[in-house]
Amino acid sequence: MTQWLLEGDPSLRWQVMRDLLDVPEDAWRAERLRVASDGDGARLLALAGQDGQWAGGSFVPEGFTPELWRQEGQPWTATTYCLTQLREFGLDPGMPRIREIVRLVGENSRWDHEGQRYWDGEVDTCINARTLADGSYFGLELTELTAWMLREQQPDGGWNCERENGSVRSSFDTTINAVEALLEVERSGQGGDEVSAARAAGEEYLLERSLLRRLSTGELVDREYLDLSYPRRWRYDVLRAADHLRSAAVRDGKAPDLRMQEAVEHIRSRRQEDGRWLLDSELRGRVWFTLDDGVGLPSRWVTLKALRVLKWWDAQHEAAASVAAPVS
Structure with missing residues (x-):
């Protein structure tokens, strides 16, 4: 199984080496450096324009009309989703080309909403969460955007993109984007106690609901939440x-929360006889290139x-069982 994964792209391979094979850090870091020069990471970097943007736009490609959106679905080729993809590939943020792109995006890219400067964010929580995550990962200190994210947190601990329209309930989709962003802020060394507390409350929102159920009724929130796919973009x-x-x-040095068990066992149940996982679905819309072979086929990223x-x-629970076992 790991051999099949190692036959994949460098952006995936270095994570296999670190997270599954526990190879020495100097080995997986050397492989990580290849993301900028080989494979999908290099392809995506090469598609950035002279102004630092992809497809000439921040969120929507230049010239992409509402009619095209209706025909094709949401496009994934503009700057915001490309920067997020490079972050998820694990591109080294110190690479000269990405440092140049981050600078150029700050100078040239403006949000479609009201022309706000890219790294200032706009008003949509999911968009701002990804912007915060990407900027923090690529070395920016986005203090005002971090503070904005904290102010947007709902009383139930989560977030919702519809808050600007009056929603007082959080959503799974927005909350996952927000907690991922706050974790990146903390990893960058910029997060204090307030950021950590906000992230913990957002994670508690998901855990209280077993990652998939309504708190009020225990019903499954959305059947599509059970689909295992990549990339998920803004979706949960x-x-x-x-x-x-x-x-x-x-990062926090904590054991797995048992409220994850149903979700974890669902993930386990989707493993095929050959040890792989399939790509359950793909998001509709324009892409630069695909990362897997197609829906219904084995997916290296999902696997x-x-x-x-x-x-x-399993390792955490085996360790806990070992400690709890009586001495004979």
Whole structure:
């Protein structure tokens, strides 16, 4: 199984080496450097324009009309989703080309909403969360955007893009974007106690609902949350949530929360006889290129994420069982 994963793109391979094979850090870091020069990371970097933007726009490609949106679906080729993809690829933020792009985007890119400067964000919580995550990862100090994100948190601990329209309830989709962003702020060394507390409250929002159920009725929130896919863009699924909570728990030095169990066992149940996981769905819309072979076929990205969640979950619970076992 790991051999099949290692036959994939450098952006995936270095994560396999670090998270599944536990190779020495100098080895996986050397592989990580290849993201900028080989494979999908290099392809995506090469598609940035002279102004630093992809497809000539911040959120919507230049010249992309409402009619095209209706025909094709939401486009994924403009600057915001490309920067997020490079972050998720693990592109080294110190690489000269990405540092230049980050600078150029700050100088040239403006949001479609009201022409706000790119790294200042706009008014949509999901957009601002990804902007905060990307900027923090690529070395920017976005103090005002971080403060804005904290102010947008709802009383129930989560976030909702519809808050600007009066919503007082959080959503799974917005909350996962927000907690991922705050974790990136903390990783960058900029997050204080207030950021950590806000992230913990957002994660608690998901955990209280077992990552997939309504708090009020216990019903499944959305059948599509059970689909295991990548990339998820702004959308939620249980694998994305479980992988974030794994990453957060490792950083915080915490054991897995048992309220994740239903979601984890769902992920386990989707494993095929050959040990791989399939791509359940693809988001409709324009892309630069695809990362897997297609819906219904084995997905290296889904398999990587599922395996590292299960490795972490099973190892922690085996350790706990060992400690609790009576001495004979």
